[in-house]
Amino acid sequence: MKYIYSIIKADYLQRTRSYSFLITLAITIYAAYSFVPPPSASYTTLNVVGYKGIYNSAWVGHVSAMMSTIMLSLYGFFLINGGIKKDVDTGIGQIIATTPLSNFGYLLSKTLSNFLVLLTITGITFMMSIVMFFVRTDGSSFVLTDFVLPYLFFALPALLFISSLAVVGEVFLGRKSILQYVVFFFLFGVIMSNVVGHSGSTAITFVDPFGVNAMTNSVKDKVNTQYHEHIEAVNLGFTFSAKHRFKTFVWDGISWTSIFLLSRLVWVCFAFAIVYFSSFFFHRFDFKQPVSKKKKEPAFSASSGISEFAKGINVALLPPVVADYSIFPFVKTELLLLIRKGSKWFWMINGGAWISMLFVPLNVAHAYILPVLLFLQVTRFSDIATKEITNRLHYFTWSSYKPLQRMLPSQLLAGVILAVGLALPVMLRYAIISDFYTVLNLINGAVFVVLLSVGLGILSGGKKLFEILFFFITYCVIEKIPVADYIGSMQHNSHTGFITTVLILNLFLAAISFGVRNYQVRHL
Amino acid sequence: MALEIKNLTKQYNKHKTGLSDYSITIDRGILGLLGPNGAGKSTLMKIIATISKPTAGTLFLDGEDIVNNPDYIRKMLGYLPQDFGVYPNLNAYEFLAYVAALKGVGGVGLKRRIDMLLDGVNLTADAKRPIGSYSGGMKQRIGIAQALLNDPKVLIFDEPTVGLDPEERVRFRQLISDMANDCIIILSSHIVSDIETIADEVAIMQGGVLLQKGSKPDIVKLVEGKVFETVVDSNALAALKAAHLVIDTSRQRENTKARYITRNQPAAPGSNPVNATLEDAYLFLTHNKA
Secondary structure, three states: HHHHHHHHHHHHHHHHHHHHHHHHOOOOOOOOOOOOOOOOOEEEEEEEEEEEEEEOHHHHHHHHHHHHHHHHHHHHHHHOOOOOHHHHOOHHHHHHOOOOOOOOOOHHHHHHHOOOOOHHHHHHHHHHHHHHHHHOOOOOOOOHHHHHHHHHHHHHHHHHHHHHHHHHHHHHHHOHHHHHHHHHHHHHHHHHHHHHHOOOOHHHOOOOOOOHHHHHHHHHHHHHHHHHHOOOOOEEEEEEOOOOOOEEEOOOOOOHHHHHHHHHHHHHHHHHHHHHHHHHOOOOOOOOOOOOOOOOOOOOOOOOOOOOOOOOOOOOHHOOEEEEOHHHHHHHHHHHHHHHOOOOOOOHHHHHHHHHHOOOOOHHHHHHHHHHHHHHOOHHHHHHOOHHHHHOOOOHHHHOOOHHHOOOOOOHHHHHHHHHHHHHHHHHHHHHHHHHHHHHHHHHHHHHHHHHHHHHHHOOOHHHHHHHHHHHHHHHHHHHHHHHHOOOOOOOOEEEEEEHHHHHHHHHHHHHHHHHHHOOOOOO | OOEEEEEHHHHHHHHEEEEEEEEEEEOEEEEEEEEEEOOOOHHHHHHHOOOEEEEEEEEEOOOOEEEEEHHHHOOEEEEEEOOOOOOOOEHHHHHHHHHHHHHOEEEOOOHHHHHHHHHHHHOHHOOOOHHHOOOOOHHHHHHHHHHHHOOOEEEEEEOOOOOOOOHHHHHHHHHHHHHHHOOEEEEEOOOOHHHHOOOOEEEEEEEEEEEEEHHHHHHOOOOOOOOHHHEEEEEHHHHHHHHHHEEEEEOOOOOOEEEEEEOOOOOOOOEEEEOOOOOHHHHHHHHHHO
């Protein structure tokens, strides 16, 4: 146990001592602030059509805890994913493999360090929810248990489950990050669709890892009882609405039944059980060589060291050097790197989605398929500007001739070519119907995605931040939340205003990217 | 062609100094940098390679200030860092074409130049394989090839022989000896014999400070007449270590054969004077300072 504690501690410190984690915390504080909107806000976070809960201790505590649980479960997976991969990449894994630490011990320590990272973020939202209670309420009495218990019973089991899921995902899907993301996204969607809006039952309580069903049903029951309504729909999440006149109700929180508490315990046990189960399949850093159907190469090639003494380099005989400072060779290589990243079979999915955008209704292609297709490239976009550092190639690139004027624009250009290429079917269809405003929006959106990845990559030094944010943006675009609409798939009050806003964002991101990289190339 | 470094200081933070008031002039030929870990060798090389900016001091190449105009040296620089990486999805040919683009090298002769370099480092047979599948030595050879892509006039090699087998090390030494007439070559290594064999001049560093710079004979001269060998038992060995700088020991049945350098004391009784080497001088200088 002592060893496990040391591994958890080291892993936790390694993950939290990064700029990207600090930025995540800053975003978390803002998110927690947004969970309790002011009365004049155009959105709510727990919506019963036409009704609004009065802000009291129970409402603020429960809604904050539930929103933190859902949001953190969603993006937390992206944040903590990759703990085992890191040990593979750094070579630490091979050292761990030679120690007496059991597979279960190792996976458990990874799960618990994941959990600790998520717990740190939850701690911030917990404190922020208390601050927001005093900011948003006026004279309502503060009850600490209204904050502590929801976080304890909603957040903790859910986050432990997500922590274990991230580890299990890595055990079974190895380095296929994008596949893990897709499977998780699908699983999350299935869970949410089965628990939100359904009437409460013991069975649903036990298949709901977040406890959301108990909460929405409690609120719904309160409204239906007080106003003799038959409301079925309760929306949890950011719901935007122009309506500002609501009937109000006082909600005093959930009564914690023993069935509910038992269900939370079951999820905690389930989290440990799947980690234990996966430990039987853990590779323990022993990677078998992939067997190719092609003719096997000789074990020692001509250059492996047992061949004839090589000629060496006669510098005088080398062809003369011709100067060529164009950026096109870079763009070509950057594109090559973007295309070769990930599995080849994934391009078949991309191809299928790309072709489908030519035939499905244009609004479906624009609002649903395109954002998903762009998100599927998240691991390609996320390391556009960080791969030279992670591959330790920046010694060459930053000491090259005019790196800022040649390298960074090439990386951006390659990314934009990929993004625009993926959006091409939709752009062509809009061009055919002479909707050039939307074509412009799509180009603007493609540039935005690339600049966001480059900007956040350069700022944070990693790719997680962009991956999490891009996931959220995609989720919001599909949920039709206007503020996240980077590809212009929704109606906006002013065409010019929308284009200008995205353009200004792009210019801002470009300025940040070039400014920070300019400093970095001379301060290694 | 000369690289003039004056009063160079690199302060990473309040507690960590990379280089301290470092001055040196480097002419055409091979300069070998020797020093223990943390001596500042890599810091000096990074500053010359323009990827690290000094806190103070100047750096001129042929009268051109390369701290303020880094692109001047970048056009003629070949740099092999100690801990470099590659894009594992590219093959050797694609990788070298990419580095050529970085260095601003193109034209019709580029393909042939890459072919010849790959041939020269014995990687032609593996040129179409992804570099991710290469061994450490093969990656190091790719590193050497990339440094030569742009016909460099300033070559910086940080621990270049790491991972090379003995044959490859000989070939590497031959290569840089051939180039030394036209270039400034700066080479750091922990392997003193590598430096001893190929460097025209040697700079010994410690704690970010230049301890000594000169030709090999000049540096060896510092310890000439001070290096001895003797055979002692374990009790006498402890006394020998207390009185002198023992630089090497080897077991000889019950006793120990020790090689040592005297500081200002007379040699131990029964000792035989031996020829001094660069390694003796290096250890003498770095331990005297410590």
